[in-house]
Amino acid sequence: MAALFIYSxxxxxxxxxxxxxxxxxxxxxxxxxxxxxxxxxFHSNFSLGSVNSNVAVFSMLxxxxxxVFGRYIYGKIHYDLYGELANLKELKNKLNQEKEExxxxxxxxxxxxxxxxxxxxxxxxxxxxxxxxxxxxxxxxWKAHRAYLKSRSLLLANIDHNAPVYxxxxxxxxxxxxxxxxxxxxxxxQSIRIAEFNLYERLFSFWHMLHIPFVFILFLAVAxxxxxxxxY
Numbered sequence: 001m002a003a004l005f006i007y008s009x010x011x012x013x014x015x016x017x018x019x020x021x022x023x024x025x026x027x028x029x030x031x032x033x034x035x036x037x038x039x040x041x042f043h044s045n046f047s048l049g050s051v052n053s054n055v056a057v058f059s060m061l062x063x064x065x066x067x068v069f070g071r072y073i074y075g076k077i078h079y080d081l082y083g084e085l086a087n088l089k090e091l092k093n094k095l096n097q098e099k100e101e102x103x104x105x106x107x108x109x110x111x112x113x114x115x116x117x118x119x120x121x122x123x124x125x126x127x128x129x130x131x132x133x134x135x136x137x138x139x140x141x142w143k144a145h146r147a148y149l150k151s152r153s154l155l156l157a158n159i160d161h162n163a164p165v166y167x168x169x170x171x172x173x174x175x176x177x178x179x180x181x182x183x184x185x186x187x188x189x190q191s192i193r194i195a196e197f198n199l200y201e202r203l204f205s206f207w208h209m210l211h212i213p214f215v216f217i218l219f220l221a222v223a224x225x226x227x228x229x230x231x232y
Contacts, residue, residue: 001222002035004029031070037064056225059218066214070207074198088201095124100186105183110113112152116187119147124194133199139199140195144188151184 007029010016010192037227048054106112110139123140156177163173 001032001040001218004032004036014211031066033067033216037061052221052225052228054203056218056221059221061209062181063214063218066207066211070204070211073200073204073207077197088194088197089198092124092192095120095187095190095194098190102187105180108157109155109158112184113149113159115147115151116156116184119143119188120191124191133195133202136195137199140192144192148184148188151219152181155184156181175182 006019007022007025010025011022016223033190040057040060044053044057048057050130102116103114106116123136123143159168159176159180162168168176
């Protein structure tokens with residue numbers, strides 16, 4: 001459990017760069033964050049004891065659960081488990097690229113790009129209100145599904161209408177449907193990512209403010225436990 005602090009020191013002290021990369025110590029930090037609590041539960045024989053040991057155990061479990069929650073949020077605002085932090089500007093640039101593709105692909109299909117752009121404008125804008133961000137978070141996937149069904153319906157109707165005109169066979173129709181449905185899903189998913197990123201970024205900031213005090217509480221509880229064991 002003490003070795004967990006090495007990652008924190010490595011991340012903040014440039015003089016520690018010789019002991020390994022931050023990325024490597026982050027992996028070790030997560031591994032120790034799982035193994036440490038398991039070893040301590042075995043150490044306590046999965047039972048409660050004195051007041052100071054109980055405080056230490058429950059503090060440890062609180063920190064461990066906090067770490068699991070933080071790991072989940074971390075994955076939502078980074079490109080992968082150990083990747084770099086994403087940022088809103090990059091996500092919006094990617095959405096703009098998706099808009100250009102949609103504009104090109106659905107120029108001849110009335111209603112589809114309008115439906116997709118309306119969804120993006122209503123749901124991917126930055127909200128500084130935490131309540132609105134949370135409300136959007138819990139409703140956006142339902143709205144995205146509704147936008148997908150409407151766009152898909154317009155798409156299929158257009159393909160079926162144009163198939164006899166351009167002599168498209170079954171295989172060509174199926175291929176066009178698959179390609180354009182994929183384009184619709186990609187655009188909606190990018191809009192969703194921006195909306196969720198806004199809330200996850202705030203939650204990660206709040207988590208960090210709480211996780212650090214939890215760690216210090218754990219450190220003090222363990223110190224008191226060790227002193228009490230050796231003194232009494």
